[in-house]
Amino acid sequence: MMKDSHQTTVNDCGVIDIRKYYDNRGYLSVIEGGVDIPFEIRRIYYLYMVPETSRGAHAHKQLQQLMIATSGSVHVTLDDGRQRKTFVLDKPWKGLLVAPGLWRDLDNFSGGTVCMVLASEKYEAEDYIRDYQCFLSFKGL
Numbered sequence: 001m002m003k004d005s006h007q008t009t010v011n012d013c014g015v016i017d018i019r020k021y022y023d024n025r026g027y028l029s030v031i032e033g034g035v036d037i038p039f040e041i042r043r044i045y046y047l048y049m050v051p052e053t054s055r056g057a058h059a060h061k062q063l064q065q066l067m068i069a070t071s072g073s074v075h076v077t078l079d080d081g082r083q084r085k086t087f088v089l090d091k092p093w094k095g096l097l098v099a100p101g102l103w104r105d106l107d108n109f110s111g112g113t114v115c116m117v118l119a120s121e122k123y124e125a126e127d128y129i130r131d132y133q134c135f136l137s138f139k140g141l
């Protein structure tokens with residue numbers, strides 16, 4: 001059971017090993033909603049051809065996500081208002097589970113990175129917090 005998103009911390013997030021199957025034809029990885037990750041998948045989006053820049057700079061009130069660098073690498077910094085933690089995604093079988101209620105910044109994209117995001121909800125603009133001070137208020141700070 002996921003904590004209330006006002007209470008979540010960076011310690012509620014972490015990198016998981018995505019199931020992988022190997023034979024002489026190479027690797028296959030699979031993620032089933034509700035089985036390999038704690039939510040059903042309602043949306044997938046992906047970032048690619050990212051120039052030298054950072055993305056993100058927002059929090060979600062309810063959305064849960066799994067982020068995967070299916071190719072290349074990216075740094076994801078999560079922030080709960082008190083603590084920050086940076087995760088390096090650089091393998092197609094590593095996925096970062098992101099709890100709701102955390103500020104995120106994505107940077108250090110290597111050339112050719114594809115960062116795929118599996119999300120628990122469809123796109124809802126009202127679920128975004130794009131102002132850091134508003135985020136701190138959301139966290140009661």
Ligand code: TYD
Nearest residue numbers: 043044045047054055056057058122123124
């Ligand atoms: P944005 O949230 O700014 O990207 P980032 O994840 O790097 O913060 O999204 C960029 C644009 O894409 C913005 O106009 C909204 C649109 N968008 C959708 O329409 N649906 C989606 O599922 C997502 C993630 C973004």
